[in-house]
Amino acid sequence: MRVSYQPLSFHVGARRKVTGGDVPVARELLGFLTTMLRAPSRIVTGFGCRLRALIAGVALAHAAVLAEAVPAGSAKEIVAEAVVTLDADRQRELVGSLADTDPEEAALWIGKWKEGEIYLFQDAEGNDVAVLLEGEPDSAEKYGIVSLASGKPVTAPDGTAARATKDELYLADTDSGLRKVMKGVTDRIALASPDLKKRLQAVQDTGLEQDPSKLVLLEQRLAVEEEGRVKKALAEAMAMIRLRAEDPVVRQTAVAELGEMGSIAAQGAIKTVRGEAEKAGQVSLVAACDKAQKDIESHISRVNTVGTLFRGLSLGSVLLVVAIGLAITFGLMGVINMAHGELIVVGAYTTYLIQNLFAAGIHMSPFGLKISIPGMNLSGGAWDCYFLVALPASFLMAAGVGLLLERGVIRFLYKRPLESLLATWGVSMVIQQLFRLVFGANNVQVESPAFLSGNWTVNDIVFGWNRVFVIAFAVLIVFLTWAVLNKTSLGLLIRAVMQNRGMAACMGVRTERVNMMTFAFGSGLAGLAGAFLSQIGNVGPNLGQNYIVDSFMTVVVGGVGNIMGTVISALGIGMADQSLQQILGNPVLGKILVLGAIILFLQWKPSGLFATRSRSLD
Numbered sequence: 247m248r249v250s251y252q253p254l255s256f257h258v259g260a261r262r263k264v265t266g267g268d269v270p271v272a273r274e275l276l277g278f279l280t281t282m283l284r285a286p287s288r289i290v291t292g293f294g295c296r297l298r299a300l301i302a303g304v305a306l307a308h309a310a311v312l313a314e315a316v317p318a319g320s321a322k323e324i325v326a327e328a329v330v331t332l333d334a335d336r337q338r339e340l341v342g343s344l345a346d347t348d349p350e351e352a353a354l355w356i357g358k359w360k361e362g363e364i365y366l367f368q369d370a371e372g373n374d375v376a377v378l379l380e381g382e383p384d385s386a387e388k389y390g391i392v393s394l395a396s397g398k399p400v401t402a403p404d405g406t407a408a409r410a411t412k413d414e415l416y417l418a419d420t421d422s423g424l425r426k427v428m429k430g431v432t433d434r435i436a437l438a439s440p441d442l443k444k445r446l447q448a449v450q451d452t453g454l455e456q457d458p459s460k461l462v463l464l465e466q467r468l469a470v471e472e473e474g475r476v477k478k479a480l481a482e483a484m485a486m487i488r489l490r491a492e493d494p495v496v497r498q499t500a501v502a503e504l505g506e507m508g509s510i511a512a513q514g515a516i517k518t519v520r521g522e523a524e525k526a527g528q529v530s531l532v533a534a535c536d537k538a539q540k541d542i543e544s545h546i547s548r549v550n551t552v553g554t555l556f557r558g559l560s561l562g563s564v565l566l567v568v569a570i571g572l573a574i575t576f577g578l579m580g581v582i583n584m585a586h587g588e589l590i591v592v593g594a595y596t597t598y599l600i601q602n603l604f605a606a607g608i609h610m611s612p613f614g615l616k617i618s619i620p621g622m623n624l625s626g627g628a629w630d631c632y633f634l635v636a637l638p639a640s641f642l643m644a645a646g647v648g649l650l651l652e653r654g655v656i657r658f659l660y661k662r663p664l665e666s667l668l669a670t671w672g673v674s675m676v677i678q679q680l681f682r683l684v685f686g687a688n689n690v691q692v693e694s695p696a697f698l699s700g701n702w703t704v705n706d707i708v709f710g711w712n713r714v715f716v717i718a719f720a721v722l723i724v725f726l727t728w729a730v731l732n733k734t735s736l737g738l739l740i741r742a743v744m745q746n747r748g749m750a751a752c753m754g755v756r757t758e759r760v761n762m763m764t765f766a767f768g769s770g771l772a773g774l775a776g777a778f779l780s781q782i783g784n785v786g787p788n789l790g791q792n793y794i795v796d797s798f799m800t801v802v803v804g805g806v807g808n809i810m811g812t813v814i815s816a817l818g819i820g821m822a823d824q825s826l827q828q829i830l831g832n833p834v835l836g837k838i839l840v841l842g843a844i845i846l847f848l849q850w851k852p853s854g855l856f857a858t859r860s861r862s863l864d
Contacts, residue, residue, distance in 0.1 A: 321352040326395035329364055329376040329418045338427045349435040356428050365415035367391055370403040376418065387411045433460065437467050446476050453483025454511065461487045475703075482509050489515050494523070498534045505538025508545025510706060516542075549706045554828045555821070560713035562820025563720035564782075566813060567775040568793045569800040570723055573812040574768030575648075576801055579744065579761065581656055582667040585674040586797060587790020589769045591681060592647050593640035593776025594785040598685075598692050600639055604632035612684040630695035633781075640777035641770040648769020652762050660761070674790075681787035689784035698781055712781050719778055723771065724813055730767070731809070740764050803844055805854030814855060819844070 328340035436448030488500035520535035607621030731737035804811030826836035
């Protein structure tokens with residue numbers, strides 16, 4: 247088998263097929279018409295019939311060429327023809343016609359062409375064929391070859407399946423003009439994408455390019471667009487493109503529009519326009535640019551203020567989710583549990599294991615033993631449901647660990663705060679080491695389900711779905727905790743034991759069982775916090791240590807044993823922390839000032855915001 251990889255420039259004299267055979271149409275018709283125009287009038291008159299026939303033939307040939315300009319067929323077939331076409335203009339016409347085919351298919355094959363996955367192969371008749379490589383290479387580094395147009399294997403002259411190395415094939419290359427046409431097609435496809443996110447991103451990218459040739463394309467899209475956010479982005483993109491207009495009036499109008507929109511993306515472009523206008527002495531345009539910059543800065547200030555409040559609310563909700571369990575074990579029971587952070591990690595690792603069960607399975611080697619549990623290999627919406635399963639599983643697992651901790655250690659240390667602090671600190675070290683032996687010292691990644699991965703953008707303010715979820719989640723946990731403590735028989739017993747343990751015991755309340763259930767409930771809430779924290783960061787053995795100090799600080803400031811105080815404290819600390827970071831521009835200094843303010847506050851009110859009243863005399 248002989249494979250050719252001659253450069254395309256060797257085939258400049260090749261003829262283009264029109265109708266009825268291979269005819270060099272343009273050259274032959276031009277020469278014939280020139281001869282006829284130079285002939286005497288009598289010759290033209292004598293050959294009137296032939297002239298009419300010639301004109302008819304020219305019309306037919308021209309119609310055939312026009313018909314060829316936008317061929318019918320799939321995107322793959324058009325690309326296959328464009329790859330082997332030698333006429334550069336014809337090749338660009340073919341690529342341009344891809345905008346009228348299936349968008350996804352057109353983008354796919356344009357991408358393969360640009361990425362160098364399409365090759366040229368010369369068959370037995372000497373014709374170039376667009377081909378793709380198939381399968382893995384053999385010992386000689388030869389691949390199977392498949393025709394791009396038909397999808398069938400290409401055969402060698404002897405009838406066998408053709409194989410070739412990459413070096414034996416000519417790469418279907420592109421030049422700058424063709425790539426520009428490809429870019430126009432992909433831009434048009436992206437602007438018409440049914441996916442809102444892709445369409446919005448395409449509009450924004452087109453505006454940042456500031457290419458005047460794209461203005462008509464955006465105007466056409468605006469005429470049919472129905473989504474409000476995309477319409478706003480289209481108006482902004484068109485105004486940014488008009489900043490490059492030659493007419494100063496058009497530029498000034500565009501600057502004013504961008505200022506009214508508060509376009510953050512246009513800041514740099516407006517600054518450039520101002521510099522050009524200042525050099526040209528266009529005073530009104532300079533003034534319009536200055537006003538637009540002030541309007542945009544005011545918009546940015548509003549965005550930062552609202553964004554800071556939202557981040558402060560979400561941070562406070564994170565602190566609340568983490569501290570609500572501690573408010574039970576420390577606030578109501580008086581147990582200083584330094585292993586509370588590890589109970590958070592239990593919930594996080596439980597979420598990680600549930601995720602793996604919904605996917606490929608669990609494969610670990612704890613203590614040198616290989617454990618392989620097959621997964622369900624789910625995907626899409628079914629896989630996203632893993633988090634809904636992980637929430638109750640995290641609560642139950644952390645509650646179980648807390649139950650063992652209370653029965654094994656803490657029940658011997660009630661009314662002995664120093665001993666309980668040291669004992670639980672030692673337990674936390676042991677649990678951390680167990681995590682390292684089972685899951686490894688490195689962090690593990692927990693992927694967020696689709697309903698927690700996106701965000702809402704309202705007037706340039708980004709509201710992350712995971713942050714919105716933690717706020718709603720914190721509200722739900724607070725409500726459920728309040729309901730358990732105030733509307734259930736278990737809550738009644740918990741409040742009775744915490745207010746006066748001796749009197750409750752005299753009334754027949756089994757205080758040890760109440761202690762056990764209370765500690766398990768608080769530990770389960772810590773597990774829920776771990777499940778959520780796995781969605782906003784990596785999970786590792788030291789995850790809980792990042793929150794244990796903040797948890798105690800939140801509970802103490804709110805008032806030991808007061809759930810509402812814990813809520814107010816968490817939100818206040820979160821808001822203050824984010825606000826100071828935004829104002830000072832230094833996260834470390836902001837954190838230091840918050841801690842300093844907490845110390846001063848506790849000097850003023852040692853019992854916190856809300857002091858817990860008790861009937862106990864001790």
